[in-house]
Amino acid sequence: MPATLCFQAAHYALRPWPWIVTGLATLLLYPDLADRESGYVLAFRDLLPTPWRGFMLAGFAAAYMSTVATQLNWGASYLVNDFYRRFLRKDRSEQHYVAISRGATVLLFLASILVTWQLNSVEQAWRFLLAMGAGTGLVLILRWYWWRINAWSEISAMTTSLVVSSIATATAPAYFRKGDPNTDAAIMLVTVAATTVVWLAVTFLTRPEPQHVLEDFYRRVRPGGPGWARISRAAGFGREPIPGGALAWSNWLAGIVAVYCSLFGIGKLIFGASGMGLALLALAGAAFAWIARSFREAKS
Numbered sequence: 001m002p003a004t005l006c007f008q009a010a011h012y013a014l015r016p017w018p019w020i021v022t023g024l025a026t027l028l029l030y031p032d033l034a035d036r037e038s039g040y041v042l043a044f045r046d047l048l049p050t051p052w053r054g055f056m057l058a059g060f061a062a063a064y065m066s067t068v069a070t071q072l073n074w075g076a077s078y079l080v081n082d083f084y085r086r087f088l089r090k091d092r093s094e095q096h097y098v099a100i101s102r103g104a105t106v107l108l109f110l111a112s113i114l115v116t117w118q119l120n121s122v123e124q125a126w127r128f129l130l131a132m133g134a135g136t137g138l139v140l141i142l143r144w145y146w147w148r149i150n151a152w153s154e155i156s157a158m159t160t161s162l163v164v165s166s167i168a169t170a171t172a173p174a175y176f177r178k179g180d181p182n183t184d185a186a187i188m189l190v191t192v193a194a195t196t197v198v199w200l201a202v203t204f205l206t207r208p209e210p211q212h213v214l215e216d217f218y219r220r221v222r223p224g225g226p227g228w229a230r231i232s233r234a235a236g237f238g239r240e241p242i243p244g245g246a247l248a249w250s251n252w253l254a255g256i257v258a259v260y261c262s263l264f265g266i267g268k269l270i271f272g273a274s275g276m277g278l279a280l281l282a283l284a285g286a287a288f289a290w291i292a293r294s295f296r297e298a299k300s
Contacts, residue, residue, distance in 0.1 A: 005255060005291065013262035013284075017270065037122060071112075076104040127184055128169060134188040135161025135195030145242075146227035147214055152206040157199040165191045251294050258287035 026039030029046075033039055044056045080101045089096070119125050139157040143149040168187040176183040208214070215235040218228060224240035232240050242248050261284035268277030 002295065005258075005288075008255065008259055009262060012259050013266065016263065017266055020267070021270065035121075072105050072108055075108045076101045079104045079108075128165065131165040131169060131184065131187045131191055132161050135165065135191040138192070138196055139199050142227075144221075144223050145225055147218075147231045148208055149203060150206060150209050153199045153203040156202040157195050160195045160198040161191055164194045247294075251291050254287040254290045258284045258291070261287065 022040060022043060023036075026033075026036075026043050030039050030042055033042075044053060048056060080097055084100055084104075085092075085097060089100075116125075119128075136154070136157045139149060139153055143154070165187060168190045172183050172187055176186065209217075211234065214231045218231045218235050218237070222237075222240065222243070224232065225242040226239075229239050232238065261280040265277045265280030265284060268274070268280060
């Protein structure tokens with residue numbers, strides 16, 4: 001938990017500001033750019049001295065290659081270990097699975113080329129990923145609170161979210177003018193609504209996970225709460241509360257307050273609104289203190 005909270009604060013409150021400040025500077029330095037994203041490249045080409053320019057170029061290359069390698073290895077692992085080896089070929093040699101994983105890596109690489117071929121900018125890719133991920137958010141959260149969610153729930157959510165978000169993105173220009181900020185919100189709402197209906201239906205139409213699997217999971221994770229009461233009783237633990245107690249939801253709310261107040265508080269300080277910036281950071285500190293108090297009580 002503390003590590004996750006630190007990551008969220010660093011990733012969403014601290015990391016964006018060097019990019020934001022640089023991006024704003026490029027708007028002033030290169031006001032006539034047709035491709036705004038190229039402003040970053042022009043800025044480090046024109047403003048950084050030679051040694052740091054090389055470091056920056058190496059950093060971009062390392063970040064790009066590490067992301068590509070991670071996604072290819074991750075995807076190939078899913079295809080081979082979680083699908084091919086589990087359902088299609090269960091008793092082959094390790095050499096066989098290594099060969100299949102190499103083929104899966106090449107297949108994913110070629111598929112990624114086809115996908116990126118259809119994208120015009122990094123911004124478009126992020127918008128598509130946000131829309132596609134919006135549909136799976138609810139099922140990925142509720143699986144920790146409700147024993148009935150099974151593998152088919154998640155598979156149907158991911159599949160439906162991909163299909164619906166793709167259709168919504170393709171048809172949105174017919175209903176919204178170009179640049180309308182409501183477009184992305186409408187795509188996400190449609191995706192979430194359709195995906196939720198589908199995965200709930202699939203959940204009730206398919207069998208739950210075997211009882212021994214659910215009980216083994218509960219013994220290892222101990223999620224607690226009313227959604228797991230049936231399994232916790234069967235496993236011999238009785239009715240257990242959710243870790244963190246009845247006010248566990250307040251940590252979620254405090255985490256949102258802490259991260260966003262830190263983000264905007266730092267921004268206010270950068271742009272000279274010191275009073276508002278300090279007030280937001282003080283509010284963020286209070287939210288972090290509330291979460292820390294919950295951690296201390298959970299350990300005691």
